[in-house]
Amino acid sequence: MALQPNAxxxxxxxLDSTTTATIARQQGFLLHALTFRYGQRHEIEVAAARRVAxxxxxxxxxxxxxxxxxxxxxxxxxxxxxxxGRSLDDMSHGIPVTYVPARNTIFLSFxxxxxxxxxxNDIFLGxxxxxxxxxxxxxxxxxxxxxxxxxxxxxxxxxxxxxxTIHTPLIQLTKAEIIRRGLELGVDYSxxxxxxxxxxxxxxxCGSCDSCLLRAKGFRELxxxxxxxxxxxxxxx
Amino acid sequence: MALQPNAxxxxxxxLDSTTTATIARQQGFLLHALTFRYGQRHEIEVAAARRVAxxxxxxxxxxxxxxxxxxxxxxxxxxxxxxxGRSLDDMSHGIPVTYVPARNTIFLSFxxxxxxxxxxNDIFLGxxxxxxxxxxxxxxxxxxxxxxxxxxxxxxxxxxxxxxTIHTPLIQLTKAEIIRRGLELGVDYSxxxxxxxxxxxxxxxCGSCDSCLLRAKGFRELxxxxxxxxxxxxxxx
Numbered sequence: 001m002a003l004q005p006n007a008x009x010x011x012x013x014x015l016d017s018t019t020t021a022t023i024a025r026q027q028g029f030l031l032h033a034l035t036f037r038y039g040q041r042h043e044i045e046v047a048a049a050r051r052v053a054x055x056x057x058x059x060x061x062x063x064x065x066x067x068x069x070x071x072x073x074x075x076x077x078x079x080x081x082x083x084x085g086r087s088l089d090d091m092s093h094g095i096p097v098t099y100v101p102a103r104n105t106i107f108l109s110f111x112x113x114x115x116x117x118x119x120x121n122d123i124f125l126g127x128x129x130x131x132x133x134x135x136x137x138x139x140x141x142x143x144x145x146x147x148x149x150x151x152x153x154x155x156x157x158x159x160x161x162x163x164x165t166i167h168t169p170l171i172q173l174t175k176a177e178i179i180r181r182g183l184e185l186g187v188d189y190s191x192x193x194x195x196x197x198x199x200x201x202x203x204x205x206c207g208s209c210d211s212c213l214l215r216a217k218g219f220r221e222l223x224x225x226x227x228x229x230x231x232x233x234x235x236x237x
Numbered sequence: 238m239a240l241q242p243n244a245x246x247x248x249x250x251x252l253d254s255t256t257t258a259t260i261a262r263q264q265g266f267l268l269h270a271l272t273f274r275y276g277q278r279h280e281i282e283v284a285a286a287r288r289v290a291x292x293x294x295x296x297x298x299x300x301x302x303x304x305x306x307x308x309x310x311x312x313x314x315x316x317x318x319x320x321x322g323r324s325l326d327d328m329s330h331g332i333p334v335t336y337v338p339a340r341n342t343i344f345l346s347f348x349x350x351x352x353x354x355x356x357x358n359d360i361f362l363g364x365x366x367x368x369x370x371x372x373x374x375x376x377x378x379x380x381x382x383x384x385x386x387x388x389x390x391x392x393x394x395x396x397x398x399x400x401x402t403i404h405t406p407l408i409q410l411t412k413a414e415i416i417r418r419g420l421e422l423g424v425d426y427s428x429x430x431x432x433x434x435x436x437x438x439x440x441x442x443c444g445s446c447d448s449c450l451l452r453a454k455g456f457r458e459l460x461x462x463x464x465x466x467x468x469x470x471x472x473x474x
Contacts, residue, residue, distance in 0.1 A: 062307050070299050071347075071354045095392045102350035105390045109346040110308075113339035117308045136395040145389050149382035153342045155332045158373040 004030040006120035007167075008111045011035050011061070013048025014194045015215055016126035016170055019182035021056055023169045024124040026185055032118060033061040034111055038103075039069035044203045048193040055191055064110060068100065082197040084208040088217070091210050095135065098196055098210065104137035108146055108166065115164060116156045124167045130174050143168050175218030190227035241267040243357035244404075245348045248272050248298070250285025251431045252452055253363035253407055256419035258293055260406045261361040263422055269355060270298040271348055275340075276306035281440045285430040292428055301347060305337065319434040321445040325454070328447050332372065335433055335447065341374035345383055345403065352401065353393045361404045367411050380405055412455030427464035 007029035009021045025031055033056075035049040046063060053061040082098060104127065111123045127138040136142060147166045156162040170178050182189065194215045195205035205212050205228060219226040244266035246258045262268055270293075272286040283300055290298040319335060341364065348360045364375040373379060384403045393399040407415050419426065431452045432442035442449050442465060456463040 064304065064307060066303055067301065068350065070301060071351045095396050099392055100350075101353040101392070102346055102387075102390055105349060105387070106343070106346040109339055109343040112342055113305065113337075114308045116338040136392055137390045139389070142386070142389040145382075145386035149379070149386045150339075150342070152376070152379040152382050153339055153374045155336055155338070155373055159332050 004028060005122065006030050006032060006115075006118045007122040007124055008032050008034055008115045008118065008120055009124040010107050010111055010126070011049045011052060011058075012126075013045045013050075013052055013192060014126070014211075015175075015182070015189060015192050015218075016128055016178060017049075018052045018126075018189070018192045019178050019185075019187055020124050020126035020167075020169055021052065021058070022182060022185045022187050024122075024167065025056060029122060029124075031056065031058045031060075032114065032120070033058045034107075034114060035061065035063045036107060036110075037063055037065045038100075038106075039067050044193050044195075044198050044200075047203075048191060051191040055188060062114070066106065066110075068103075068106075071101065082206075082209050084197075084206065086210055086213070088213075091214075099135055102137070104135075104142075105146065108150075112150050112153065112164070116154045119156075121156075121162050122165050122167060124169070126170055127168050128170045128175070128178065129172065138171075140168075140171055143171070174221075175214050176221035179218045179222060179224070188227075192228065194228070241265060242359065243267050243269060243352075243355045244359040244361055245269050245271055245352045245355065245357055246295075246361040247344050247348055247363070248286045248289060248295075249363075250282050250287075250289055250429060251363070251448075252412075252419070252426060252429050252455075253365055253415060254286075255289045255363075255426070255429045256415050256422075256424055257361050257363035257404075257406055258289065258295070259419060259422045259424050261359075261404065262293060266359060266361075268293065268295045268297075269351065269357070270295045271344075271351060272298065272300045273344060273347075274300055274302045275337075275343075276304055281430050281432075281435050281437075284440075285428060288428040292425060299351070303343065303347075305340075305343075308338065319443075319446050321434075321443065323447060323450070325450075328451075336372055339374070341372075341379075342383065345387075349387050349390065349401070353391045356393075358393075358399050359402050359404060361406070363407055364405050365407045365412070365415065366409065375408075377405075377408055380408070411458075412451050413458035416455045416459060416461070425464075429465065431465075 009031050011017045011033040033053045150164050151157040194211045196209040196211050197206045246268050248254045248270040270290045366376050380403050387401050388394045431448045433446040433448050434443045
């Protein structure tokens, strides 16, 4: 039997990263999941990432603490209000306050370090350039530039001539297409969380931040009900 | 009076980063210093960075904890022995075990995040491609690739068309040239520490790791005595 190649997958516990991890596993990679506790307003994302890692049978899951609150600058890490009830048209104009400065660059840098230690040539990231809420570090040109930099950055790249690939299997999919692909692969979306501002006590999504609205639109377009609504109503986290 | 432009400087408390910070200050930047506690074997680097920041009058100094020990893979972050007594010829062949996977990429990513929050277009990094002990992430082509990636990564770059510059004023200097430049600008090298394996109790440098040997060679070429030897003998940290 051929040795399974290692891959690092960035796992936030959201719909996109969970689908991405499932795709990577289906492609035959042995997954090493990396989650960040980066001064989010809540622990709900980390709990979801743990549930998803367990469901996918990922034995190696690292949760790293990085305190981005020391820099401030985002609604997700400081006291700025998360915007609610925006139209899709609003979302398509400009970069929202929920943008976290250089977040994907920081996350990918740690993934790069871990990949080198593991001897992995593959990193999976669930970014999405269509329904993407305007983040600069979710665009294909950004990912290509990161990959080019990464291949100059490491001993693996320079001395061993190993080429690193940043896989972004969702980058050109709509939210509905992502959900359809995930359901084909058996993803249990009730384990995931996407909300920027969930109820801290129950984990219930707010239903009106950009992330909730895009997720709801995805399920609606497929004629489906988001299981998270049902899940949250059970009071589980 | 013109407003002083902000710059983020990566400050390890070593000879190179201290000289770099001093050059940045001399160029008229208002400095914001960033130091990492990344699972080094000792706290001596962080203490040196605090001394240097104080001496340079840097009011804004952030020390971030990032636990690279969770990944392992380097003599500086795990239990591998730091190599001692190597010749300059040995050092010029291959990448040593003191290489920390993706370290400069991680450090620059945080600097990028902070620069965006501060509205700074300038980051200073004390890398050095000549007497550089073989690290891939100290080379000019790596720095250029990081800068290209960074300018696609952020809201500042995409929405505000601000161009970020990664300054590496030492990159083409020998250690002796770096020290000469620093002394011209009044750097007090007795505040700095360069050793990969200092005595934990006294902070005294080991004198035989690659970093100690390159530093000693620099001072020797200028016909000078490294003040750290005197400093350490006082038992100060």
